[in-house]
Amino acid sequence: MRIYDIIEKKKHGKVLSKEEIEFTIRAYLQGEIPDYQVSALLMAIWFNGMQPQETTDLTLSMAHSGDMVDLSAIEGMVVDKHSTGGVGDKTTFIVTPIAACLGVKIAKMSGRGLGHTGGTVDKMEAIPGLRTQLEPAEFFEIVNRVGACVIGQTGNLAPADKKIYALRDVTATVDSIPLIASSIMSKKLASGAGAIVLDVKVGSGAFMKDIERAEELARTMVEIGKLAGRKVVALITDMDQPLGQSVGNRNEMAEVIQTLRGQGPKDLTDLSIELASQMIVLGREMDLKQARKEALATIESGEAYAKFIEMIQAQGADISYLEDLDAFASADHQSELLAGEKGIITQIDAQEVGLSAAMLGAGRKEVTDTIDYTAGIKLHKKVGDQVLEGEVLAVLQSADADTLQAAKERLRAAYQFGDGAQPRPLIFKTIN
Ligand code: URA
Numbered sequence: 001m002r003i004y005d006i007i008e009k010k011k012h013g014k015v016l017s018k019e020e021i022e023f024t025i026r027a028y029l030q031g032e033i034p035d036y037q038v039s040a041l042l043m044a045i046w047f048n049g050m051q052p053q054e055t056t057d058l059t060l061s062m063a064h065s066g067d068m069v070d071l072s073a074i075e076g077m078v079v080d081k082h083s084t085g086g087v088g089d090k091t092t093f094i095v096t097p098i099a100a101c102l103g104v105k106i107a108k109m110s111g112r113g114l115g116h117t118g119g120t121v122d123k124m125e126a127i128p129g130l131r132t133q134l135e136p137a138e139f140f141e142i143v144n145r146v147g148a149c150v151i152g153q154t155g156n157l158a159p160a161d162k163k164i165y166a167l168r169d170v171t172a173t174v175d176s177i178p179l180i181a182s183s184i185m186s187k188k189l190a191s192g193a194g195a196i197v198l199d200v201k202v203g204s205g206a207f208m209k210d211i212e213r214a215e216e217l218a219r220t221m222v223e224i225g226k227l228a229g230r231k232v233v234a235l236i237t238d239m240d241q242p243l244g245q246s247v248g249n250r251n252e253m254a255e256v257i258q259t260l261r262g263q264g265p266k267d268l269t270d271l272s273i274e275l276a277s278q279m280i281v282l283g284r285e286m287d288l289k290q291a292r293k294e295a296l297a298t299i300e301s302g303e304a305y306a307k308f309i310e311m312i313q314a315q316g317a318d319i320s321y322l323e324d325l326d327a328f329a330s331a332d333h334q335s336e337l338l339a340g341e342k343g344i345i346t347q348i349d350a351q352e353v354g355l356s357a358a359m360l361g362a363g364r365k366e367v368t369d370t371i372d373y374t375a376g377i378k379l380h381k382k383v384g385d386q387v388l389e390g391e392v393l394a395v396l397q398s399a400d401a402d403t404l405q406a407a408k409e410r411l412r413a414a415y416q417f418g419d420g421a422q423p424r425p426l427i428f429k430t431i432n
Pocket of ligand 1: 084183184
């Protein structure tokens, strides 16, 4: 088999065989094929796409390029949840305790943030003492005892995806649906869960800016999951403005607590209930309506909140921060963004909010950058809200006073005002 012939075949839009895909992945990972040939193949895939079986073969090859996590030590049905990434998305910490309260096991491996999106592991590390790197035995023990545990990804999960993703990043081939779908699903399949709920974001803060592309990505991932023998459901959800009212690591963890105490923002609460309900449906084969009712009840009764505390304590968290959330989610320096005009907010560009938060220190430009957990943005107003001139739109926070002004200008440009906002649904579609 020659990589030249494989590139030639894909260039003409033909379907690659499982053997050709496996050969390419194995040989590339072992350094037997140079970057420039794989780059050419990626570009041919970008132009010509892939058939469902081809995308599945690519996904499985990448998944099997490293460790395949064996979750058989966990008793019961393990359900995973994955978001394609957004701004202010902290649903993992709300859905996980809800689903665990209702008998679904969660053994989740998450990543760090890069660019405008936040990372689950960074948010967890904003809690004092919480350990995110656990040995498998401790990870499984916590899942069996508490019902859920979220940790950082291990070093050897889908290494072929890591290498190919880095190449896509510099060859303008990130935005290809089969490549995104196989990249995400290779890590999910390698993580071992039998069922997966996917939250595919659409809008200004998401990879997919329009609903048609988001739906195509969601259908592709559901299809891969099914062909690989997993139960998968995907929700297409709004990321045209940040989710909830808090962006930044400590801010977001404080909002998680408010939401688990039943006092969270409506969009965050509603989306978390829906995602958790879908996890319960997959894990326990419960009817969706019943699952929604039971999920909501775990918040109202305080059970989900208690479960969250149990989860984080099992990972070493010092929970004294819960006594004063305002102090926990404050920073050395802060500045208010005031409305320059009167009107209704018609847009808050989520990507720009994410980038403003990253400028304040909440995110990374490079993988090696360090994070300021206190940095972030608290949104006082959201799309559809009426504001008067001079009203507070948002508060910016940082440990570094010098970043406030530039971030404030960037954040100001994220807002648009008008006479009325067209309401967007929070959940556009469910695909199963
Ligand atoms: N997230 C991934 O893991 N891979 C992609 O290609 C895009 C988003």
